[in-house]
Amino acid sequence: MREISEAWRSVRDAVPDHVTVVAVSKTKPVEAVEQAHTAGARVFGENRVQELVGKHEALTHPETGRPSEFPDLRWHQIGTLQRNKVKYIAPFVDLVHAVDQVSLLDEIEKRATSNDRKLRVLLQVHIAEEQSKFGFDTEDLPALCDRLDAGTWEHVEVAGLMGMATFTPDVVQVAREFAGLRRQFETLGDARGWSTLSMGMSGDWRIAVEEGSTMVRIGSAIFGSR
Numbered sequence: 001m002r003e004i005s006e007a008w009r010s011v012r013d014a015v016p017d018h019v020t021v022v023a024v025s026k027t028k029p030v031e032a033v034e035q036a037h038t039a040g041a042r043v044f045g046e047n048r049v050q051e052l053v054g055k056h057e058a059l060t061h062p063e064t065g066r067p068s069e070f071p072d073l074r075w076h077q078i079g080t081l082q083r084n085k086v087k088y089i090a091p092f093v094d095l096v097h098a099v100d101q102v103s104l105l106d107e108i109e110k111r112a113t114s115n116d117r118k119l120r121v122l123l124q125v126h127i128a129e130e131q132s133k134f135g136f137d138t139e140d141l142p143a144l145c146d147r148l149d150a151g152t153w154e155h156v157e158v159a160g161l162m163g164m165a166t167f168t169p170d171v172v173q174v175a176r177e178f179a180g181l182r183r184q185f186e187t188l189g190d191a192r193g194w195s196t197l198s199m200g201m202s203g204d205w206r207i208a209v210e211e212g213s214t215m216v217r218i219g220s221a222i223f224g225s226r
Contacts, residue, residue, distance in 0.1 A: 047079025
């Protein structure tokens with residue numbers, strides 16, 4: 001308990017107040033989530049749907065469907081999301097970070113409609129040199145935003161953009177990639193009221209914040225190594 005509490009406070013003190021910290025609790029037990037929440041964490045990220053649903057259910061009151069002791073706890077789906085898994089998280093997830101295909105937007109629209117709610121999402125943009133990382137190409141974003149403006153996905157609320165930089169020790173390159181995404185965020189998002197630019201993880205969040213990130217994902221620095 002003390003280790004997680006102290007780790008959370010250390011992270012929260014280091015990250016500027018205006019930046020949301022997503023505590024990445026993947027592979028960690030429910031008890032670790034409870035301890036981090038007690039210490040002050042409110043937003044938790046999971047990249048596996050099965051694990052996300054299990055933790056949500058473990059912390060949810062069976063009658064009300066709301067977290068009984070943790071009413072302000074919010075779950076984020078942060079990893080690659082398969083279309084056939086959307087239905088499991090649609091009733092409760094607060095934000096989907098990695099929307100990288102139109103077909104995924106279609107499925108989220110379908111499941112949000114059936115749950116009579118709007119689902120908040122981030123559009124993932126491919127900014128890294130590595131082809132193993134996913135996301136929309138930057139040149140495809142304007143046309144996609146036109147479709148969003150036209151109401152193609154009425155039950156989807158785009159909150160902003162997300163991107164992952166190249167895994168490299170070259171901080172200049174990482175900063176350049178983050179800066180490019182920030183410019184896209186400003187160009188497309190200012191008129192649309194976007195509020196969230198999710199860039200940065202445990203290894204590069206400081207660079208991301210310098211380049212304008214409003215949300216970072218931090219796991220091992222809070223919960224320990226996996």
